[in-house]
Amino acid sequence: MTGNSLDPYVARYAARTAGMRASAIRALFSVASRPEVVSLAGGMPYLQSLPLEALAAQASRLIAEDGTVALQYGSGQGIPALREQICQVMALEGIAAHPDDVVVTVGSQMALDLVTRIFCDPGDVVLAEAPSYVGALSIFAAYQAPVVHVAMDEHGLVPDALQAAIESCRAAGRTVKFLYTIPNFHNPAGVTMAADRRTRVAEICRAANIAIIEDNPYGLLGFDDTVYRAIRADDADNVIYLGSFSKTFAPGLRVGWALAPHAVRERLVLANEAATLNPPVFNQMMISQYLANFDWKSQIKAYRQTYAQRRDAMLAALETHMPEGATWTVPDGGFYVWLTLPEGFDTTAMLPRAVGARVAYVPGTAFYSDGFGTRQARLSFCFPTAERITEGVRRLAGVLDGELEVMRTFGAGFPSGARPSLGSDAPAPDTA
Amino acid sequence: MDARHVMVLAGGLSHEREVSLRSGSRLAQALRQVGHDVTVRDADDTLLDWVGAHHPDAAIIALHGGRGENGAVQTVLELAGVPFVGTAAHECRLAWDKATAKVLLRRAGFVTPRWVTLSHSSFRDMGAAGLVAAVARELAFPLLLKPHQGGSALGTALVRDPDQLPAALVGSFAYGDVVLVEEYAAGTEVAVTVIEGDDGPVALPAVEIVPPGDIFDYEARYTAGTTTYHTPARLDSELDAAVAELAVAAHRVLGLRDVSRTDVIVTADGRAQFLEVNVSPGLTETSMLPMAVATAGRDLGETYAELAERAIARAADRTAAI
Numbered sequence: 001m002t003g004n005s006l007d008p009y010v011a012r013y014a015a016r017t018a019g020m021r022a023s024a025i026r027a028l029f030s031v032a033s034r035p036e037v038v039s040l041a042g043g044m045p046y047l048q049s050l051p052l053e054a055l056a057a058q059a060s061r062l063i064a065e066d067g068t069v070a071l072q073y074g075s076g077q078g079i080p081a082l083r084e085q086i087c088q089v090m091a092l093e094g095i096a097a098h099p100d101d102v103v104v105t106v107g108s109q110m111a112l113d114l115v116t117r118i119f120c121d122p123g124d125v126v127l128a129e130a131p132s133y134v135g136a137l138s139i140f141a142a143y144q145a146p147v148v149h150v151a152m153d154e155h156g157l158v159p160d161a162l163q164a165a166i167e168s169c170r171a172a173g174r175t176v177k178f179l180y181t182i183p184n185f186h187n188p189a190g191v192t193m194a195a196d197r198r199t200r201v202a203e204i205c206r207a208a209n210i211a212i213i214e215d216n217p218y219g220l221l222g223f224d225d226t227v228y229r230a231i232r233a234d235d236a237d238n239v240i241y242l243g244s245f246s247k248t249f250a251p252g253l254r255v256g257w258a259l260a261p262h263a264v265r266e267r268l269v270l271a272n273e274a275a276t277l278n279p280p281v282f283n284q285m286m287i288s289q290y291l292a293n294f295d296w297k298s299q300i301k302a303y304r305q306t307y308a309q310r311r312d313a314m315l316a317a318l319e320t321h322m323p324e325g326a327t328w329t330v331p332d333g334g335f336y337v338w339l340t341l342p343e344g345f346d347t348t349a350m351l352p353r354a355v356g357a358r359v360a361y362v363p364g365t366a367f368y369s370d371g372f373g374t375r376q377a378r379l380s381f382c383f384p385t386a387e388r389i390t391e392g393v394r395r396l397a398g399v400l401d402g403e404l405e406v407m408r409t410f411g412a413g414f415p416s417g418a419r420p421s422l423g424s425d426a427p428a429p430d431t432a
Numbered sequence: 433m434d435a436r437h438v439m440v441l442a443g444g445l446s447h448e449r450e451v452s453l454r455s456g457s458r459l460a461q462a463l464r465q466v467g468h469d470v471t472v473r474d475a476d477d478t479l480l481d482w483v484g485a486h487h488p489d490a491a492i493i494a495l496h497g498g499r500g501e502n503g504a505v506q507t508v509l510e511l512a513g514v515p516f517v518g519t520a521a522h523e524c525r526l527a528w529d530k531a532t533a534k535v536l537l538r539r540a541g542f543v544t545p546r547w548v549t550l551s552h553s554s555f556r557d558m559g560a561a562g563l564v565a566a567v568a569r570e571l572a573f574p575l576l577l578k579p580h581q582g583g584s585a586l587g588t589a590l591v592r593d594p595d596q597l598p599a600a601l602v603g604s605f606a607y608g609d610v611v612l613v614e615e616y617a618a619g620t621e622v623a624v625t626v627i628e629g630d631d632g633p634v635a636l637p638a639v640e641i642v643p644p645g646d647i648f649d650y651e652a653r654y655t656a657g658t659t660t661y662h663t664p665a666r667l668d669s670e671l672d673a674a675v676a677e678l679a680v681a682a683h684r685v686l687g688l689r690d691v692s693r694t695d696v697i698v699t700a701d702g703r704a705q706f707l708e709v710n711v712s713p714g715l716t717e718t719s720m721l722p723m724a725v726a727t728a729g730r731d732l733g734e735t736y737a738e739l740a741e742r743a744i745a746r747a748a749d750r751t752a753a754i
Contacts, residue, residue: 023651026450406606
């Protein structure tokens with residue numbers, strides 16, 4: 001008698017799906033959507049400040065007046081008008097680009113997927129900051145491209161560590177395809193790469209013939225209105241720049257882009273067509289008209305003010321409530337604070353306690369491909385109000401007290417491997 | 433059967449919210465297929481107002497863990513006068529506490545793996561080292577650690593030697609202040625669903641579980657393709673009868689109502705040992721109750737619709753008695 005595994009396809013999945021399994025940690029994030037829980041886990045922008053009624057009218061007009069275009073198939077590269085506007089947006093960061101070199105994608109997540117698809121064979125190494133964006137790590141895993149993490153500090157990626165990582169990989173006979181970096185208001189670390197380091201990183205990669213993937217979703221969200229000069233602004237040949245409207249406008253429209261050297265762009269367009277035929281035309285037109293008809297720069301300023309206030313609330317609460325030995329980054333833009341707890345804490349193992357105490361965060365191990373990050377957690381300040389953030393940090397402190405008490409009872413400092421297995425610890429994207 | 437307005441409660445605030453949402457969705461679909469009008473909703477602070485406004489004919493609790501199984505939601509429904517499928521509030525409290533259920537089953541003459549129940553405060557106040565040593569002396573390794581309340585194997589850890597015990601305890605205490613430390617019984621794991629009908633509680637065919645590792649953990653439960661299930665279980669007729677008897681006994685001894693699922697391990701010596709019982713069994717695509725229902729040749733929607741009718745009739749009887 002043969003049993004039933006409940007999945008008749010189980011023997012037929014590609015090897016790259018091996019890590020796609022149910023996870024207790026992911027399940028725990030489900031509770032975060034309940035209003036009783038203060039979720040410091042998700043990276044959802046605060047959309048309440050958008051001019052929703054005016055956008056509704058725009059959407060209505062778009063269908064009524066241009067419906068046959070907006071609802072039709074479109075160009076695999078994206079509509080020309082939006083690509084021109086994207087160049088104007090990038091000009092704010094010092095980038096001089098031609099619309100022909102822009103490929104519009106289903107969010108910048110798709111752009112990164114396409115870039116990885118056209119560059120990485122299984123086994124090719126991707127260099128990324130330690131820690132790095134969890135969604136990027138998922139893409140690299142799906143293409144079976146191992147990640148080698150490169151140290152970063154409060155000034156961003158450490159150039160000497162980058163050089164050493166390249167040399168180490170090459171000495172081991174490994175092929176490094178590109179460096180993936182988030183230079184501004186890093187997700188999850190919250191830090192920004194210093195200007196001199198950008199220059200140095202670009203030099204190192206150019207000399208090593210390694211492309212830079214510059215992922216910049218948060219670049220316009222600097223709290224003191226500073227807009228940092230993009231790496232791409234000074235290196236058009238060796239940088240593929242990824243941009244997004246998800247943080248500056250609306251993630252639900254799923255529109256991002258890649259700016260790439262001509263030859264790479266050609267392949268990206270073909271890959272884009274193979275993957276999606278074309279990015280959604282209606283969504284592109286919505287964004288194009290929003291950029292043309294609304295004061296989008298003022299909207300971004302409003303976002304900055306909101307997020308700055310919430311950042312301040314989080315930092316003040318951390319200062320008040322965190323135990324001795326805890327440290328955290330002080331972001332000057334973006335969505336995230338990176339918290340490091342004293343020795344002995346395991347943020348993955350204590351997440352059930354946190355959820356029980358009605359507060360959620362993302363454990364640090366989600367942002368490493370190599371098991372590091374057990375003492376770290378990403379705290380988001382983008383979505384909850386300042387008052388809720390304060391309450392959430394207060395609850396988190398209570399969780400730490402409880403965890404500390406248990407650790408003291410048992411003598412603390414245990415290898416996490418001895419604890420119950422919790423699996424992958426990244427939340428779904430709509431975790432509030 | 434008349435079309436009824438059935439409220440399926442799913443979600444909740446427990447660690448098992450995700451599983452509950454899946455259970456609720458599956459159950460709602462099954463009930464709609466047999467013609468019922470179903471509302472799936474959470475058990476939150478709008479529940480009583482909603483019940484007052486919509487007067488559902490019956491409720492089915494697809495909440496797992498926490499208030500959905502510890503009697504809290506059942507009490508609310510009892511107070512609100514909503515007929516509901518499942519065990520009454522008081523009895524939920526007995527079954528929900530794993531150690532209490534084990535004690536009652538053992539008193540009734542059934543076998544259950546040896547265990548101790550320990551709170552964090554016991555370790556803290558009486559010295560962890562001594563207590564860990566005492567546990568290691570008293571119980572035979574490997575040990576299975578389980579939060580004494582809760583399901584879906586969340587917080588469950590297998591501990592092979594005493595050195596691993598403190599770390600595993602720290603992990604399990606993240607789910608609650610009390611941990612059941614149980615001797616790990618290797619053998620054939622089966623889940624037996626009990627459904628009540630006019631003739632009393634009846635065991636459905638046992639579902640045998642063969643997880644990929646030593647324990648049937650969350651990943652093994654909810655990743656289709658990882659665990660192999662045998663329906664009916666590959667037990668000889670004597671053992672098959674024994675696990676069915678155990679499940680029905682658990683249902684009766686604990687005073688359960690309508691539906692339950694008892695987890696049993698059949699050890700190499702041929703004994704059926706009680707592990708734990710669930711008053712709100714999972715109903716997801718990888719859950720054992722729907723497998724048992726299908727193996728019995730029954731339909732999930734019809735089965736729960738019949739249970740809803742029983743709940744409605746029960747409420748009518750009570751009203752008539754008053």
